[in-house]
Amino acid sequence: MLLSLSWLREFTPYEGAAEELGDRLTMLGLELEDILHPYDAISSIVVGYVAECALHPDSDHLHCCKVDAGQGQLLDIVCGAPNVAAGQKVPVALVGSRLPDGTVIKKAKLRGAPSFGMICSERELGLTEDHSGIMVLPDSAAVGARLVDVLELDREVLDISITPNRADCLSVLGLARETALAFNLPLNIPELPLRLDEEGPESIVPIDIEAPDLCRLYAGRVISRVKVAPSPMRVRHRLHAVGVRPISNIVDVTNYILFECGQPLHAFDLDRLRGGRIVVKTAREGEKFVTLDGQERVLSARDLCICDAERPVGLAGVMGGLNTEITADSRNVFLESAVFRPGTIRKTSRRLGLSSEASYRFERGIDQRRTVWALDRACALMAAFGGGVARRGLSIEEPRPFVPARIDFRPARADALLGVRLSPEFDEKTFAGMGCVVEKSGDVWRVEQPSWRPDLTREADLIEEVGRVHGLDAIPPVLPPVQLDLARAAEPESRYAFWLRLRRWGAGLGLNEAVNYSFVGHKDLDHLGLPVAGRISIMNPLSAEQDVLRTALAPGLLQDLRNNLAQGAQGLRLFELAHVFEADSASETTARETGMLGVLLYGARHDAAWPHAEADMDYADLKGVVEHLLHFLHLPAPVCRQAEAHPFLLPCVETLVEGRCIGRMGRVKPALAEAFHARKDVWLAELNLETLRELYDRAVARFTPLPVYPPVRRDITVMAGPELKVGQVLDHLAGLNLPLLEAAALVDCFEPQGGPGVEAGRNLTFRLTFRHAGRTLKDAEVDKEREKVAESLVKNLGVRV
Structure with a gap:
């Protein structure tokens, strides 16, 4: 999740450094991966004023401009953009500046005319793909000021890794809640009142949910008199900072709300919806459907589709269809906001290998109580961007209303599991900051789950929350006492x-x-x-x-x-x-x-x-x-x-x-x-x-006393054919039952190289260990015992020693 620090500050007044915020979120379980500076590459670009603009005497498309870049003198700059004109405020790359693509601006002559800089387009600045002409800035821009300051571009963007259970943090609003909770700050959601077209007729699109187990809520509004155009500069640049390509005012609003509130939206061209209705149902086995990326998808009976009266127009929660996409000719829009069963979206996305920002959020869970709120907020933004007017009437079906979990919480149990004493006031404040409703009654509290936290379902989840807000790193490491019960000493080990x-x-x-x-x-x-x-x-x-x-x-x-x-x-x-x-x-x-x-x-x-x-x-x-x-x-x-x-x-x-x-x-x-x-x-x-x-x-362990007297060892080499096994020799030595022979072990095996007159065989060397339990052995006794062993081997095994 990419979080713009300036966007976050619109929801909570955090004034600290990005590093401090990243460290605190990491300790709350939201790991900071990186801090990005998306517009550092254009930090040297300044605002210039085109004082004069004339055609190049030796070119039919170049212009010779005199530009005031705040340096006290006018700069000669040759520009080939068709829309450059005198009186404009424009971004200027001075000599020595480096553009995002690596180009270094140098003094130059273009067809004999000197040029001491470059007037830039949005694509050359890495802001958008627009290269139709230079970027024209508002008249309020101060000459000589840095472009990043004039446009209020997002200077710091945090790349935060979100765990699968924290779907609520896949938005600026969700991370603002965590920030406000961590730093004891207020949470303020900027209101965008929705103004409906009171003079026009009510417009409601009929909704039929044939798979109520897979679609919990489906809502939509109609926006008419749509004018598809580029979004305001601020919106385009904000989306670009979080890795989203701006498209148009209608589509950009859906992406803006997705990142701001975590609610995926989709806009249909209402005039291309056949029958003027929406049907939510599963696809037919083998049915084919072309998604917005132009790829034909073969659907299965487990895929949930958004359909009109005749055909699929969208893969629910994954991607819309090419047959109802918003184009420059669109005039009426049906804006969708829905809640689908996460498992259904996940299976469809994985099976088709089609992952989107929307499916990523639907797979993890959506705040159902804010679904309609996000829809109204998007309609208000579209109206504010000049993209149309919202018609009266809310199209909505909710077969499965959200029912919050009510969880019993015992403060004493939390203290026992965490190993730290937390005050009841801290617990209550933590739950209130999370959005929970708390009913205190004796030793057991009743805590109501907020709609944006589907992961809170049991007491252990609440204990984890108070623990992480307190700081798991602040809990002193104490080894638990280990008590061994002698009564269980004889039991088999685990x-x-x-x-x-x-x-x-x-x-x-x-x-x-x-x-x-x-x-x-x-x-x-x-x-x-x-x-x-x-x-x-x-x-x-x-x-x-x-x-x-x-x-x-x-x-x-x-x-x-x-x-x-x-x-x-x-x-x-x-x-x-x-x-x-x-x-x-x-x-x-x-x-x-x-x-x-x-x-x-x-x-x-x-x-x-x-x-x-x-x-x-x-x-x-x-x-x-x-x-x-x-x-x-x-x-x-x-x-x-x-x-x-x-x-x-x-x-x-x-x-x-x-x-x-x-x-x-x-x-x-x-x-x-x-x-x-x-x-x-x-x-x-x-x-x-x-x-x-x-x-x-x-097995039963038997103990024997350690020997007191030293052993005496003798080696004996047995020369035998290859058919004799070592085990036969060892078994024979063990069967002799000589009182002084304690052990025998093979220590070497030598096989002479074959040749004329050389008999094939092996030389096996065994080490014999002799010991007496009551006294030290003499060499003569040991030699005598060794001779007994040698005679027995020669006699019974037919070997030479």
């Missing part, structure tokens, strides 16, 4: 607490958390070979890349990989906690949500430091992350087995805990990973958090 625990685990392990949209593209899921069955498509997607709910976390994590590689990352360790979605007709929402944990590893295992800079992460790193998670959750070590064919993982390993599958992990197929710019192996795991939570809730 879902939020469980996910928070996992987030802390991931961050503590050195992983970076990824937060992705729940929306992905069908093409992303197709690329990974994920099944089509069970997908939930988005009816109104933000883009083609976000047209379906994700069924796996992999698409988002792989997109994160692509983005990080594009930024020069060499290694990546990501985790994500999020939901995946699958269609489920048995669910209340027709969608089943499953919490998942995704882990992605890529690139260097260590930071770029000698001597490990070239070592890349592999399956062992991914498996270690999963095992660390299970240990963190007090769950037993997983059982890993090769899974059946997987859409995008090869190899793929299925992870089981206590016989239940908790997820899968493996390497993303290189052909698929290449599309995400991966040049190394991408390791990915997806774990089911619902299953993990069930296992976690059943």
Whole structure:
């Protein structure tokens, strides 16, 4: 919303700076985006007086003028405009001035005649598109004065972002109410009395509302003896300052009232309304209609139309029709002012891709009690601008009169929620400044909603209002007391607490958390070979890349990989906690949500430091992350087995805990990973958090005393063929049940390069940890135990050590 500061001051006597007003409105929830100075580019233009004007001796269209620009001498200026004449007051750009299009005025000679400036047209000044001749100023303009001062142009315009619930602030009047409330100023609405043509006959256009649920009020007046002409200079320049192109006195009034009062209006050429009546009804399916922009629109049965006796003449609340537009030949006008159901206007506007200033306001709600008032104000302006006379008679139908909400308000409840003590006098003054009617009765007040605040429907809304007027920034931040009930200490933690625990685990392990949209593209899921069955498509997607709910976390994590590689990352360790979605007709929402944990590893295992800079992460790193998670959750070590064919993982390993599958992990197929710019192996795991939570809730933590005596470690290397699995060796070591053998872990795997005479195989190095609970072990004891382990491996597994 563009707000002219000078326009605002016509409603409330605010004398402060634009920056101060912007700061205060921002704290009230109306954020200041920018402060514009629309006419700074012509601040150097001055008023000149054409003392003499003669034809150029060597041209049939140029004029040699002598102009008094307030510098004490007459300036020679050559002008090519056909309407320049002696005795005029005109805008003059002196030598050195810069015009809005970037042109710098210099001394020049035009066909031998010197020129020391330029007499400007409205288009050259950036005021309008009129370039038919120079701009002629009123005789009252002072010679030498700045043009922006003479025309009283809007010097400062605030660009304010309005939240969707504050439709009342989409006008100067609405923002004036907020300003008056914020600075304790009076609100004065300049009256424009409507003078009707008492001598002429009454003129009423019959109105038939066939869709009363979609049109709450429709009113109109007839203006006759219309003379379509340019609007007064002040109106044209004010509209230009807020980004509206002036058209004519009739159309400009509708735009002026829209920005001033927030009520969209539309003017029909009454002589082109067939049957002389208005019918408000929905369109026929497939009906075609040409709007004012010249585009043919195909309508649906859900679109609300304004029709005459035979055809549509306007898309209700969106745009009028070309068949009844105001032209230079229009002599009788029917001016419309209405209130439509917001949802209907919003759907039509979105479906047709046709947004207008009117639809933007209708979509959010209109002040129904000021609809007729705005209509009369517009008719008065048209008469004042010489655009015609208003005929007697108001055409109106109101199938759904406005009924204000009456809300119970408890001052004590407001203080408790806001955490600050507000006096009842402050609350009452705030509501009165908002336009509410307050009935105080004990501890519970009855507050009546004003017609321009459709967002006030419950007590929480009123509490928010007194809070923001008091200043949410003025409420001291105080942490609420947290009381832990020991009686509930043994209860399972909440879902939020469980996910928070996992987030802390991931961050503590050195992983970076990824937060992705729940929306992905069908093409992303197709690329990974994920099944089509069970997908939930988005009816109104933000883009083609976000047209379906994700069924796996992999698409988002792989997109994160692509983005990080594009930024020069060499290694990546990501985790994500999020939901995946699958269609489920048995669910209340027709969608089943499953919490998942995704882990992605890529690139260097260590930071770029000698001597490990070239070592890349592999399956062992991914498996270690999963095992660390299970240990963190007090769950037993997983059982890993090769899974059946997987859409995008090869190899793929299925992870089981206590016989239940908790997820899968493996390497993303290189052909698929290449599309995400991966040049190394991408390791990915997806774990089911619902299953993990069930296992976690059943887990019982058992405590054992910390060992007192130190461990002794020995390494043993097993040389075996490629068919021997590491798990077989570890299971065998665990089955030996040696009292001193505490643990065994794989620490290295070496595969010699094949060649003539070289037997294929692997060298697996395991680290054995020995410990005695009651004393320190001696080397001889440990060596003896190691030999037992070696003999058992050779005898039972057929390996060499």
